[in-house]
Amino acid sequence: MTTVVWFKRDLRTHDHAPLVAAAALGEPVIPLYVIEDDYWQLPDTSGRQWQFIRDSLTDLDRQLRAAGSQLWVVRGSVIGALKQLRASHGIGRIFCHQETGGQWTFDRDKSVIQWCAENGVEFQEWRQFGVVRRLADRDLWDNAWTDLMRGSTLAAPERILAPEGASTVDWQLAPQTLGLADDCPDRQAGGSARGEKLLSSFLDRRCVGYQYNISSPNTAFRACSRLSPHIAYGTVSLREIYQQAKAAGQHRNTLPRKKKSLTSFRSRLHWHCHFIQKLEDEPELEFRAMHREMEALKTGPNNSERLQRWQEGQTGWPLVDASMRALNHTGWINFRMRAMLMAVASYQLWLHWRDPALHLARLFTDFEPGIHYSQTQMQSGLTGINALRIYNPVLQSQKLDPDGEFIRRWIPELAGVPREMIHAPWLMTQPQKARYGGNTYIAPVCDHEQAARVARKAVGDFRKRSVSRAETDRVLKRHGSRKGPVQKRPGLPSGPRKEDGQSDQLSLFD
Secondary structure: OEEEEEOOOOOOOOOOHHHHHHHHOOOOEEEEEEEOOOHHHOOOOOHHHHHHHHHHHHHHHHHHHHOOOOOEEEEOOHHHHHHHHHHHHOEEEEEEEOOOOOHHHHHHHHHHHHHHHHOOOEEEEEOOOOOOOOOOOHHHHHHHHHHHHHOOOOOOOOOOOOOOOOOOOOOOOOHHHHOOOOOOOOOOOOOHHHHHHHHHHHHHHHOOOHHHHOOOHHHHHHHOOOOHHHHHOOOOOHHHHHHHHHHHHHOOOOOHHHHHHHHHHHHHHHHHHHHHHHHHHOHHHHOOOOOHHHHHHOOOOOOHHHHHHHHOOOOOOHHHHHHHHHHHHHOOOOHHHHHHHHHHHHOOOOOOOHHHHHHHHHHOOOOOHHHHHHHHHHHOOOOOOOOOOOOOHHHHHHHHOOOOHHHHHHOHHHOOOOHHHHOOHHHOOHHHHHHHOOOOOOOOOOOHHHHHHHHHHHHHHHHHHHOOHHHHHHHHHHHOOOOOOOEEOOOOOOOOEEOOOOOOOOOOOO
16 A cells, blocks of 8 residues: 655654654655645745745655655645545555644645545644644643653654655746746755754854844844744754754753753744644634734725835835845844834834735745744734734834944945934934935835824723723633733733743744
């Protein structure tokens, strides 16, 4: 009997339970990846994501060939591919990892399970990392996460019995072939080999000072692990990352500063799964506010001019625009800047969260739906259990890019402006602009301080008027962290509440 190992967001051979289980049967195995055209038409997918996957498929094929097999790639629908394989190879089993993706992949997986049941094909899933399907009680999640992370990792199979023939298309497809733009000249490359190299360099030396250097965009590009796309597409096992980081931090020769940095890093691996669990428990978060009553805070279409200026890095606030332009060019930006981009869109520009969330999703090479939709809502004040985070773009600029180094790199219009003027160039006089430049940089879309005051009042008034304690308690029970006490802010009848230990820096693994 032939077994299909269906690869999704798990593009590796090591610590891959479905592949190991299939190889152990001693029967033919078809390692299958399906390029699904309909998926690539979704509003949160992009060419940079496909290119990372394309790299990773090439490396996955290399790993499989080392075990006497090869990757089978089919373009079309998964069920269509399975029907072909059943007719040609009599497949009797499908092994795969669980995937916590968007509604589209959730519906696709349910269709595959139904097809298997109707056709007498065994279907078996394994946990990919610390997310628990059909979690009965959030209080049980932390122990389940810890048990999995501490479990034994699985070596890649030494030998995989290959069936006769092959049904493989060329996966070196240009993004345009899938209707996607090729618009990320400096994106990260994919593949397990590159992910393992990044992990090694991070644990060896780059991790020192991690917790202090991840906030500023000047230091974060090197200080962060840069493993996020490799974790998102499973080219490196999260469990292996956790265990190697723990071993490096506990080695007797490890300096205290490095130990502290790696402890901080491991905590973010925990938060990574904590946020994905939210989407697993409530798939509607892709489309609707976590705190359902908060969805009514903003109604009507977004201001198209403000949305476009934000998307193009033309708000007139230098750190905001530099962050957006860097993200456009590289496919990555550190978490503090991600949070600021979303918060500015939500508060100062007063945009409904969904359009900015989709735009950022397309820009992130490391797009992870579970983290992304929970985070964009949290930065928009829609969770009901987190304190408002309204970023002042000038103060953030002065704190995180005091010399204007990052701003000058990404906003050449301000290249000659001195450090004391670069954070708020609209305050420059005409003689100063004539002397230092800055005449071509766009004026701010609005007064950010006044807009922040208006937004804070609007959100506060809405909470007092329209938010119930029952709904806030529902969100907290379903999605809140169980570490430490729940805090309540006085003066608001329903909260908001703040998950213990959570801050701007601890909300997203990057």
